[in-house]
Amino acid sequence: MTRLTDINTGNDMLDQSLENYLIHGFEPGGFLTSVLAxxxxxxxxxxxxxxxxxxxxxxxxxxxxxxxxxxxxxxxVKEWCSDADGRRSYYSKHVQEKKIIExxxxxx
Numbered sequence: 001m002t003r004l005t006d007i008n009t010g011n012d013m014l015d016q017s018l019e020n021y022l023i024h025g026f027e028p029g030g031f032l033t034s035v036l037a038x039x040x041x042x043x044x045x046x047x048x049x050x051x052x053x054x055x056x057x058x059x060x061x062x063x064x065x066x067x068x069x070x071x072x073x074x075x076x077v078k079e080w081c082s083d084a085d086g087r088r089s090y091y092s093k094h095v096q097e098k099k100i101i102e103x104x105x106x107x108x
Contacts, residue, residue: 004023005023017032023095023096025088035062039074070088
């Protein structure tokens with residue numbers, strides 16, 4: 001499957017879930033929602049052993065590779081999923097256009 005983002009948390013399933021959240025507005029699972037909402041106490045409680053050990057890397061990927069208005073609180077997560085003000089649609093369109101340009105440039 002072609003990936004649209006460069007997110008790499010060290011967990012392919014989590015990366016795909018995060019991409020689906022960012023591009024399509026799919027509600028993430030409990031663990032990822034907690035991380036995105038900056039509720040790290042709950043995130044630790046919901047994490048399996050793999051994500052618990054990897055939590056610093058996951059948080060770092062979100063901080064540096066996710067739009068600032070897509071995380072930080074439960075309200076921000078809800079607004080991103082509902083595409084408040086078209087912000088998710090704008091991000092999604094931009095990411096997809098960037099990927100198309102990269103593909104076209106690699107052909108030449």
